[in-house]
Amino acid sequence: MKKPACMCLLAALAACLAGLAAGCAAVGERKGPPPTVACDDLVPPAAEAAPGVTGKHFVMNWMLLGPFTFKEEDFGGGHQQAAIDKEFMPGEGRLDGTQKPPPGAAWRSMRFTGGDHMGMIDLDAFYGGIEHAAAYAVAWLDCPQDMPSARLLVGSDDYIRIWVNGKLVHTYNKERRPGEQDQDAIAGVMLRKGPNRIVVKCVDVVLGWNFYFRLTDGQGRPIFVRPKL
Numbered sequence: 001m002k003k004p005a006c007m008c009l010l011a012a013l014a015a016c017l018a019g020l021a022a023g024c025a026a027v028g029e030r031k032g033p034p035p036t037v038a039c040d041d042l043v044p045p046a047a048e049a050a051p052g053v054t055g056k057h058f059v060m061n062w063m064l065l066g067p068f069t070f071k072e073e074d075f076g077g078g079h080q081q082a083a084i085d086k087e088f089m090p091g092e093g094r095l096d097g098t099q100k101p102p103p104g105a106a107w108r109s110m111r112f113t114g115g116d117h118m119g120m121i122d123l124d125a126f127y128g129g130i131e132h133a134a135a136y137a138v139a140w141l142d143c144p145q146d147m148p149s150a151r152l153l154v155g156s157d158d159y160i161r162i163w164v165n166g167k168l169v170h171t172y173n174k175e176r177r178p179g180e181q182d183q184d185a186i187a188g189v190m191l192r193k194g195p196n197r198i199v200v201k202c203v204d205v206v207l208g209w210n211f212y213f214r215l216t217d218g219q220g221r222p223i224f225v226r227p228k229l
Ligand SMILES: [Ca+2]
Pocket: 124, 129, 130, 131, 132, 204, 205, 206, 207, 208, 209
């Protein structure tokens, strides 16, 4: 049965409030392509650049697809690490914002601010504090030149899987953990001149649900991210 308009408005208001609680600024709901809405510029560091990290080094513009919920007893219960292996969307490593979401999920473009946690993409607040859930985050990073040995520095609460230009480059599926900056380092990532697609899958078992994502060059110097939105 079709929901009354007032119910839809209430749902939209609740989602908006959840977004505000997440310390993120809504940049508008997407209704379809183009996927370039979440495209940022990467600015490689100069040779003399200092290694200091600021909020401007984290990728904060993402197209989110979710939430995909599961049950407490799924995946063997307990820590439920196997949830990160589940393909909640077919062809998950190549999501680009054009795929039709299943019932209960939606594409939404968001610019997060991190709030009190520099660089945090707070999915738990964004999705209203739900448990046993997964979401995808897609971003396009525009490189002015080939970067053959970029390094990804990521953190997650709880599990995370990452694809770069369709290639699986990282999975964290050990103990549940609170998310922090730079928990995992992925070296030798090839970024090519022009747009590069990043797909993140992040799974929450309980409580906090978030991830962090920044890049450095091969020498560990932070790459600056210039939002296009
Ligand atoms: Ca949660």
